[in-house]
Amino acid sequence: MDQYVPVLIALILGGVVALVMTFASTMLGVKTHSAVKDEPFECGNPPSGSAWGRFSVKFYLAAILFIVFDVEVVFLYPWAVVFRQLGLFGFIAMLLFVLVLVVGLVYEVKKGGLEST
């Protein structure tokens, strides 16, 4: 675990920087409030209702696709490190794995899952 000591040190240093910056303006800046200033900024229009409403399902589709391919990338890393020892067997196994996922990607593209209109 010795090699992770610098990570811990850097996390503490980064945390101190973030803490100072988070509270710098609170300490140093002035504070004023007015009815207009407290509104959510929507280019001058009076805001209608809360912003925490519904949004397009397309963003969820991108997230689901991300999970599938991110897991694939995670499998590819150890394979890439030891690829020279695995040889032909490793190549064919990973080729089949990637092909299955590419079929899924082609299906999603053909179904229009990535169109934003």
Added chain:
Amino acid sequence: MIDFLITFSLTLLMVLMVLNLGGLLLWVERKGSAVLQDRIGANRAAVFGKLPFNLGIVNTLVADPIKLFTKEDFVPPGADKLLHTLAPAIGLVPLLVTFIVIPFGDVLIIGGREITLQAANLNIGILYVLAMVSLSVYGVVLGGWASNNRWALLGGIRGSAQMISYEIPLGLALIGVVLAFGSLDLQEITRAQGALIGGWIPAWGIVYQPVAFLIFLAAGIAESKRIPFDLPEAESELISGYFTEYSGAKQAMFMLGDFVEAIIVAGLITTLFFGGWQIPFLLRDGFHFPWGGTLALPSLLVTLLQVGAFTLKVLFFCWLQIMIRWTLPRFRYDQLISLGWKILLPLALANVMLTALIILLFE
């Protein structure tokens, strides 16, 4: 104890380096945009009066932080106050700790002690970088959601969709490099790039993986949310996206985060594709030219040359990203998604399998 002190000072050096370079890039960006657009820029803040060569560097570096730190810290009354306060820190801290795994020199020999010029010598360096960079997406999405503002929410969602979409080509491009060098250790990869192909060409990553370099550059700029990929903070559409309701030092943290991400991308491009601290033909005891001559150099000078080469390369790629930013127009959202999923992802997969096939056939 002395080992701990060395580790501590190397880590402190890297964190401070990233912070200061981030501040410097803010000036380079303002001055660079002024030069590119043929106007005078970033010369108004004049602490020391009118100097004959007032490029604004010192004044901008001093005046900008003072201005940002003394602005009002505005939290909208309808916002989720806890998350609104935490979001900039969650976005910034993982980025500040990323650069410590990048090696900036070979070894420094002082008084018989050999110090590896890399703050954290992790054997899974590449995975660490990917893990930390992807953590910063939480800052974007939480900042956008906690503000209780439609534009901020849209910016946060766009930002998260964009960052996770481009993380896949980013990771796959790196797999090409991992295949070529057979290691996840950044120092080991850099050392391997000191070899020569055919006695002449330095064995830098770009020679093995030119396609991966282009994919990584595109995906890296998208990860740092800069033009042409600045959909999350598109000024003409979303005011300023996920940090619309932020002010003062918290807004500065989001902007600093973007610059730090650009520095990380530049550092990774240097380390993986352009030989890191390697200078062609420079070994530990001096230059060994392929046409026969040698030039012996003291080891301290070699180390200084290597650190200087690394710094120059990183600065060049930071500058390149800023030039790209001020040259290209912004994508539409559907173009962004189709570039990521329909072009970069298949290209990166094909690059990985082709690299594997070539290794299989010729090694």
